[in-house]
Amino acid sequence: MTRAPLSLKIAALGGLAFLHVPLLFILLYCFTTEEKSYAFPPPGFTLKWFGVVWERADIWAAVGLSLKVAVIATALALVLGTLAAGALARAKFFGREPISLLFVLPIALPGIVTGIALRQAFGLMEIPFSFWTIVLGHATFCIVVVYNNAVARLRRLSPSLIEASMDLGADAFQTFRLVILPNIGTALLAGGMLAFALSFDEVIVTTFTAGQQSTLPIWMLSELIRPRQRPVTNVVAVLVILVTFLPILAAYYLTREGEAVAGSGK
């Protein structure tokens, strides 16, 4: 291993600072006493915004809605993404490549396109906007991350493991439970957590599919426009960082461990 030159280290640190220092400002202004603008340095510090957040029902309604949407969209993605991965990981059939491209497309497509497309489709089918239209919108990209994780792990799994299981007397269901699931479990967990995090802070697709309801990110957007009690959004933002950062961190460690295990057999 060679050591990086000092200039490269500084550049790397600079890059990291650029990415993460703004997060510190969010944290800082949770505690400011000034409620209409973000003056630097803050004129004083207070904890009162945490109390305000605690008491506002609209925030908790938004948090609840976001959590519910994320949980259901992730669950849907886990089931459908795993099934799709199972079908596409190894079997060869006509149209396999286009289908796998179509599966991955929603995450490459700009959210605004997905949003408009869904909105128009719902309109044409006369489906009223509801909790479920938000879930469907989120599921389009949640499926992709679960699918991608599962398909990568399935391709690394030796096909003879599945044959060996069947050979030893296990039917398809037993083989899935006892051989496939334990081997792709961490990949599914990682994919699921990533899906959860993506859904939890999604704005664009949600704006097009939500109707009157506000998920947390939508609530924040509307709150920023009003110059009242600004630090409240900061407190909520910190909550969002916690809720999304922890699963992503966990997913990172879980997939890393999975790779180490797969490599150690070589």
Next chain:
Amino acid sequence: MHAPAPPPVTPAVRFEGVMRHFGAVRAVDGVDLSIVPGEFFAMLGPSGSGKTTCLRLIAGFEQPDAGHIEIFGEKVEGLPPYRRAVNTVFQDYALFPHLSVGENVAYGLRVRGVGRVEREKLAREALAMVKLAGMETRRPAQLSGGQRQRVALARALVVRPKVLLLDEPLGALDLKLREEMQSELKGLQRALGLSFVFVTHDQGEALSMADRVAVFNEGRIVQVGPPEEVYERPATRFVAGFVGSANVLEPAEAAALGGAARPSSLRPEKIVLLAADAPEPTGAAVVEAGVVEMSYQGAVRRVTARAASGLHLTAAVPASASAVAAGDTIRLAVPKGAVQPMEGEG
């Protein structure tokens, strides 16, 4: 071409006109075979000859496009692998990486609903049988190739199959281990009295281990019989060339060397190199030829010589025989019966 008359018992495995095509590729193209209970049966052939597909047809990983397959008299077409009383030792062993060695061996019992205590006991016994007692808690990744092979063997045998299938079982092992496993497999098979069907591309392995060998080429069985028969009397040019090496003779050449006027084979080690002053042996055809090439191979020397008639012969002579060099004129004796007519084409 013809197997000895099948014994009047129900064959362990019987194929009747079995076909398996992959697109335009005829992987298995009309195979008939009958494996006797308790025999060590080798399916020998180059890659792509259909031998592995035949094994997978027995296991149930493939289904025939035409023909019938029976296992101990029971028609198994359409039966999935988990409903067949056969088990497979996979080429890459296919041990479950997330389970311990003991859990791997107990897997087949677990899916059959055998209780924990019972299946752990049976798994221990199976591991002891393959000389891996005490390895239950290891992970497959911690084992050597030879040990993994034994675990795969124990895992397949613990569920008491009626036929054990082995796919290139020794392919991934180094030479020393391979010889060790050969005799061990043979011993296990004899002790258990089970039919072992094994696939190999290694003719030495097939000849030394099997009771009967089926030679595959291009999706068909070209010859089946005991190793001695397949080696001594290859039925076709393909067998003569694939199982060991052989001089392939045209009808006229065969007749000149004391055989029938038919396409024939002549094994190099049957040919005797006559010393300069030796008298001509009776009953043997003697050919005078010029040495084209000589290669020393340890136990034998391989001498390729060309006779005045244009006939090329390769002889394997004991390395202790008098040394010859390219350009020498030698006399080669072909004993009576050494030239074997070949019946079939291909």
